[in-house]
Amino acid sequence: MCGLAGATASGEQPRVHAALNALVHRGPDGEGCWSDPAGGVTLGVRRLITTDPGAAANQPLISPDGRFVLAFNGYIAGHRRRILSLREKGSVVESDSDAALVLAVLGNALRDGCDPAKPLADLSGQYAFALWDCALRQLWLGRDPIGIKPLYFSEYGSGNVAFASEVAALRCIIPAMPDRGVFPHYLAHLFVPAPATGFVDIRQLRPGELICWQDGKIDSRMIRPAVRHRAAGDNTVADLRRAIRQSVADAMDADREVGTLLSGGVDSGAIAVMACDVARERGQKPPPGFVMQFDNAQMDETPRARQLTKHLGIELHIVAAPDRPEEILAHLNDGLRGFGSAFGNPSVVLMQALGSAVSRHVPICLAGDGGDELFGGYPRYRAAGMLRYWHHVPDVIRSLIAGRIADVLPRGMARFVRGGQGRSADAFDHWNDRCALVELGARLSVPADLPGDLCDRMMAFDRRVTLPGNQLAMSDRCGMAYGLEYRVPLLGHEVMAIAGRVAAQGHLRGGAKSLLRAAIAPMMPDGYLSAAKVGFNPPLSDWLAKLGGLLWGREARIIEMLFADLPIMDRTRQDYWRRATRHGEQDMALGLWALIVWRIWQMHLATDRRAEIMRAKGSVDGSIKAVVQEVVQEKTVPKAAI
Numbered sequence: 001m002c003g004l005a006g007a008t009a010s011g012e013q014p015r016v017h018a019a020l021n022a023l024v025h026r027g028p029d030g031e032g033c034w035s036d037p038a039g040g041v042t043l044g045v046r047r048l049i050t051t052d053p054g055a056a057a058n059q060p061l062i063s064p065d066g067r068f069v070l071a072f073n074g075y076i077a078g079h080r081r082r083i084l085s086l087r088e089k090g091s092v093v094e095s096d097s098d099a100a101l102v103l104a105v106l107g108n109a110l111r112d113g114c115d116p117a118k119p120l121a122d123l124s125g126q127y128a129f130a131l132w133d134c135a136l137r138q139l140w141l142g143r144d145p146i147g148i149k150p151l152y153f154s155e156y157g158s159g160n161v162a163f164a165s166e167v168a169a170l171r172c173i174i175p176a177m178p179d180r181g182v183f184p185h186y187l188a189h190l191f192v193p194a195p196a197t198g199f200v201d202i203r204q205l206r207p208g209e210l211i212c213w214q215d216g217k218i219d220s221r222m223i224r225p226a227v228r229h230r231a232a233g234d235n236t237v238a239d240l241r242r243a244i245r246q247s248v249a250d251a252m253d254a255d256r257e258v259g260t261l262l263s264g265g266v267d268s269g270a271i272a273v274m275a276c277d278v279a280r281e282r283g284q285k286p287p288p289g290f291v292m293q294f295d296n297a298q299m300d301e302t303p304r305a306r307q308l309t310k311h312l313g314i315e316l317h318i319v320a321a322p323d324r325p326e327e328i329l330a331h332l333n334d335g336l337r338g339f340g341s342a343f344g345n346p347s348v349v350l351m352q353a354l355g356s357a358v359s360r361h362v363p364i365c366l367a368g369d370g371g372d373e374l375f376g377g378y379p380r381y382r383a384a385g386m387l388r389y390w391h392h393v394p395d396v397i398r399s400l401i402a403g404r405i406a407d408v409l410p411r412g413m414a415r416f417v418r419g420g421q422g423r424s425a426d427a428f429d430h431w432n433d434r435c436a437l438v439e440l441g442a443r444l445s446v447p448a449d450l451p452g453d454l455c456d457r458m459m460a461f462d463r464r465v466t467l468p469g470n471q472l473a474m475s476d477r478c479g480m481a482y483g484l485e486y487r488v489p490l491l492g493h494e495v496m497a498i499a500g501r502v503a504a505q506g507h508l509r510g511g512a513k514s515l516l517r518a519a520i521a522p523m524m525p526d527g528y529l530s531a532a533k534v535g536f537n538p539p540l541s542d543w544l545a546k547l548g549g550l551l552w553g554r555e556a557r558i559i560e561m562l563f564a565d566l567p568i569m570d571r572t573r574q575d576y577w578r579r580a581t582r583h584g585e586q587d588m589a590l591g592l593w594a595l596i597v598w599r600i601w602q603m604h605l606a607t608d609r610r611a612e613i614m615r616a617k618g619s620v621d622g623s624i625k626a627v628v629q630e631v632v633q634e635k636t637v638p639k640a641a642i
Contacts, residue, residue, distance in 0.1 A: 147207025147468025159216020167340020264301025
């Protein structure tokens, strides 16, 4: 895994080096930089060594004929098998690294005049890359089809392009203006959906996007995974079991130690049992497990993690969840810096703490990301399946009883009742919109071509938009902040293909994740799969009060600053705050958390500007970190135009 940065304009080497300095956390094992002797393009890499520690794997890589130069971030499933196959066919692959494989595959395609999206479609894994073609003077930028690894770019100057793995690094190369127009989309999603970012001048590549820059012009196309599998039949469960095991085995093919996250749930449990099986087959020690512990027994899944690790005979490391307000704010600030935009999922604080702890033991860690989206794990999918029965109740009766019965139902069912009174489209928006503050006009960004009925559309939306923008982005930033590479075997191409050939309702038949449960049941301890889903969520109401008090002090001041400039009446503001913190209404607490994060993000933008001014004046200490600390100590957050 690596951090990438580069630019097409001449004389940008100092700025690219500055960008690489901002990416040291992503690649603590070394730095490489290449500039085209003919002028113009500079490619830079900060490297985290996971495969082939030899010098031949140092990046940027140059093809044997000197035509292509590659900067690569990621891993490719089964890369050693593929390299061996290429060598047997006569291709020269100069190292055993994932990057060397990608260089050979792309080089072969471009030499033959083929679209490089086609061979990339055959590569399962997680990646982002920049490839310079010295002959045609073309720069190719690409991102894996699932959207696991990030890549940002900006057009600037006279038709030039700059790129980097993180927004903060890219801003070392080009200036960028904040984009406050993303606020309604951020509120609805809790993140800024691609291709937008927190800046007008910066785009993120969409999952699977491949762009080609040449002579100041950009051409874009998409990488579509090509998977060859048997037709659906009676062997679907066995096919899935084999596919998951192979994907886990590929993810464990590294030259560094590997660990595994344990949340106590089905997804991480599936990865852990397969990893132990693979390790024992290879004569290796089973990978250690890592779980986060909460003081609240209802939220804590360490007992289930202990049950599983005892069953598997593996070492378990327990990481305490952050609790002190200063600790919460520090992890949040670090997380926001990595995203380069507002990010409202409060689990980012937990993931930052987890990444810091796990990285002290292993540089690579397997995670169960994607299981809910692939196999129907979220309650809203079951609600979507039930909607057609709810619609058998006459409209008049639904509208009369919905509000009353929702008030006494659990959160999930209450959202189902309130959102399911009208059209399926209304239910879709209601169940996916994370903002409880109706006055703020939150807006979902929904692809126009989502297929199937409501349940299928919900799952497709989460796979294409929510998963890459939320969970995968969080895992990448919070892991790579500490030089920790998360690998996600459930998102291997073959696993996804098998999951995709089962209709959404098929995954829900017999309970959530019925297919995945059937695939792993023979390997799990008794009773493990029957436990209720807990989720990886912090005590948000408590956190709001703690963080608000740290930033602004007393409750009246918190309310004043949190809702500044917003079209919400004073009495309503007080009601929202007290519902979120005293009654613990999860939806309201999440909405206010998103708002407080937005305010802190505006503080980051303001302190960035102050730091730039300090550096321009020759200040000895003009670091952004120092300025942020200064502002927090003052317990103020600048007002922002929304």
